[in-house]
Amino acid sequence: MGSFLAMTDPVGPFSDWQYGIYLRGMGMGERPELPVAWDALERAAYDALDEAPRGYVWGGAGTGDTMRANLDALRAWRIVPRHLRAVEARDLSAEVLGSRLPAPLALAPIGVQSIVHPEGELASARAAAAVGVPYTASTAAAHTMEEIASAGGERWYQLYWPKDEAICASLVKRAEAAGYTAIVVTLDTFFLGWRPTDLAQGFLPFLRGEGIAQFLSDPVFRAQLARPPEEDLQAAVGHWVSIVNKVVQWEDLAWLRGITELPIVLKGVLHRDDARRAVAAGMDGVVVSNHGGRQVDGAVAALDALVDVADEIGGDATVLFDSGIRCGADVVKALCLGADAVLLGRPFLWGLALAGADGVEHVLRMLLAEVDLTMALSGAATVADLTPELLRRA
Numbered sequence: 354m355g356s357f358l359a360m361t362d363p364v365g366p367f368s369d370w371q372y373g374i375y376l377r378g379m380g381m382g383e384r385p386e387l388p389v390a391w392d393a394l395e396r397a398a399y400d401a402l403d404e405a406p407r408g409y410v411w412g413g414a415g416t417g418d419t420m421r422a423n424l425d426a427l428r429a430w431r432i433v434p435r436h437l438r439a440v441e442a443r444d445l446s447a448e449v450l451g452s453r454l455p456a457p458l459a460l461a462p463i464g465v466q467s468i469v470h471p472e473g474e475l476a477s478a479r480a481a482a483a484v485g486v487p488y489t490a491s492t493a494a495a496h497t498m499e500e501i502a503s504a505g506g507e508r509w510y511q512l513y514w515p516k517d518e519a520i521c522a523s524l525v526k527r528a529e530a531a532g533y534t535a536i537v538v539t540l541d542t543f544f545l546g547w548r549p550t551d552l553a554q555g556f557l558p559f560l561r562g563e564g565i566a567q568f569l570s571d572p573v574f575r576a577q578l579a580r581p582p583e584e585d586l587q588a589a590v591g592h593w594v595s596i597v598n599k600v601v602q603w604e605d606l607a608w609l610r611g612i613t614e615l616p617i618v619l620k621g622v623l624h625r626d627d628a629r630r631a632v633a634a635g636m637d638g639v640v641v642s643n644h645g646g647r648q649v650d651g652a653v654a655a656l657d658a659l660v661d662v663a664d665e666i667g668g669d670a671t672v673l674f675d676s677g678i679r680c681g682a683d684v685v686k687a688l689c690l691g692a693d694a695v696l697l698g699r700p701f702l703w704g705l706a707l708a709g710a711d712g713v714e715h716v717l718r719m720l721l722a723e724v725d726l727t728m729a730l731s732g733a734a735t736v737a738d739l740t741p742e743l744l745r746r747a
């Protein structure tokens with residue numbers, strides 16, 4: 354069984370996880386504890402959560418049209434497997450934002466994970482570190498960035514840019530001090546989109562002080578309060594409401610560029626002109642994303658935008674992608690269409706809801722095993738082999 358242990362090595366070949374499941378099944382009669390089919394996993398998580406958090410995770414803007422478009426756009430591209438190539442050994446590693454990653458995958462920033470599991474972000478960050486996948490800590494997290502950092506592993510900090518410049522600078526400096534290696538500025542959520550599911554339940558956890566840990570722990574924010582949040586939470590929440598979020602403009606970027614040496618990527622870019630201008634403004638890259646269809650109903654599918662943005666700035670700057678990734682094939686398709694790496698969103702919450710850190714790790718290993726196998730079986734041995742030639746429109 355020594356070789357079996359080697360198979361669970363955190364950065365070992367990802368598809369060995371598949372073989373391990375067969376070995377445990379045939380050798381010990383064990384079955385995987387969590388579903389290994391994506392639809393079964395999603396359904397189990399859906400059933401496990403209460404109505405309000407379920408609505409928050411599954412909900413989208415307006416009619417849900419953008420969420421559907423994200424999924425449809427991924428289905429509209431098909432992989433055309435190629436054969437007789439040297440794919441026995443694969444190398445999924447990739448250089449992203451100055452770090453060598455075991456695979457071109459990171460966790461998307463997701464706030465207030467405590468509504469899904471009591472350990473929230475701490476569990477997800479531990480799972481990401483165990484697999485070697487970067488964790489993106491949200492400004493809207495229920496745990497502080499310093500607590501999240503204690504999980505170890507590669508980490509990026511997602512900034513919701515506050516109206517107050519001093520608080521904004523403090524968040525960025527704290528991220529630097531806590532070992533975050535990139536700043537991800539989310540552009541598309543200065544107001545919340547029209548989200549019928551949450552509206553119908555009157556559900557916004559931040560208003561009861563859940564998901565604002567970065568602020569409650571921030572020395573500059575705290576200094577602006579008459580009494581500390583531990584004594585007057587409602588006043589702290591009121592102050593938080595008054596300072597989130599700034600409607601960031603192009604001319605603001607120079608200030609941010611000036612206060613940090615860390616790579617900065619802009620999240621929510623969907624137009625090639627915005628991508629080009631981001632590079633001109635000294636940004637290191639973009640995340641092509643429509644926030645998982647939670648902001649603008651009727652928006653362009655993120656994958657369709659990726660094609661434009663990668664054509665415009667691919668090679669000049671880092672192009673990350675999210676919104677609609679639901680399986681290994683989706684990751685492969687986004688990489689083929691020009692993403693340097695892909696961010697996983699809702700599916701890791703499914704794992705979190707079902708089994709905390711173990712659940713997130715399950716999701717990551719399942720996804721990476723699928724990516725690895727899909728690449729091998731399609732004739733791609735390295736990430737560089739993932740090009741548009743491997744795909745065709747349905």
Ligand code: FNR
Nearest residue numbers: 461462463464491493539644645676677678698699
């Ligand atoms: C998000 N997303 C998000 N983005 C961000 O920059 N900061 C945040 O705090 C959050 N919070 C958040 C909560 C929940 C419940 C969801 C589902 C999403 C957006 C996230 O980073 C990513 O863009 C989407 O999740 C991608 O879409 P899919 O693939 O999850 O559908």
